[in-house]
Amino acid sequence: MELKAVHHVGLVVRDLDRSIYFYHDVLGLPFANEPTPWFEGPALEKGVGVPGATLRQVSLWVGEHSTIELIEYGNRPQTSTAPVPNNHLGAAHVCFKVDDVRTTKAELESQGVAFYTDVNVVDSGPLAGWRWVYFSDPDGLALELVEVAYYLKDERDENSAAYLRTRPALADLEGRVP
Secondary structure (H helix, E strand, O other): OOOOOOOEEEEEOOOHHHHHHHHHHHOOOOEEEOOOOOEEOHHHHHHHOOOOOEEEEEEEEEOOOEEEEEEEEOOOOOOOOOOOOOOOOOOOOEEEEOOOHHHHHHHHHOOOOOEOOOOEEOOOOOOOOEEEEEEEOOOOOEEEEEEEOOOOHHHHHHHHHHHHHHOOOHHHHOOOOO
16 A cells, blocks of 8 residues: 555635635735535545535635635534634644745745734754744634755664654553553
8 A cells, every 4th residue: 555645635624715815815826726616415424424525615725736625514513613623633733834034934924814922933843943933814724834855864764763662552542542
């Protein structure tokens, strides 16, 4: 088995049209497909694992080979009004790779995007070379920009191999809850 790439990342949003303004107009992502009409039916319910599912979606290009899929469910529970906090099980974020994180951050700030912090710079450890910063979309979903200034491949490969040699046995992890 070989996983070749991440084809797309899907995000559930409250209002597809509002999200299109942010991801297309502010972030500049071009359409991979136009917004779909509403879908529903037994095959969709089974396919997404949501009883009574109704949804519409759009896909936008991120670079040449990846897309981000925005999905609006017509039957999203009324209690589902806030994103999952970053430290909760199931939380996720999308990270966009950029050439210059500071310039991109400044461009987005000029369009009203608020960031959690200034750019974080990492020059030691497993993420050495990263320059990163988080922000949110209109629904509060976590997004990140990262510039990889350099990558210490030999060091990463050596440390990954050391981890694999010394990690706990799978049987020892059964039932372990941190």
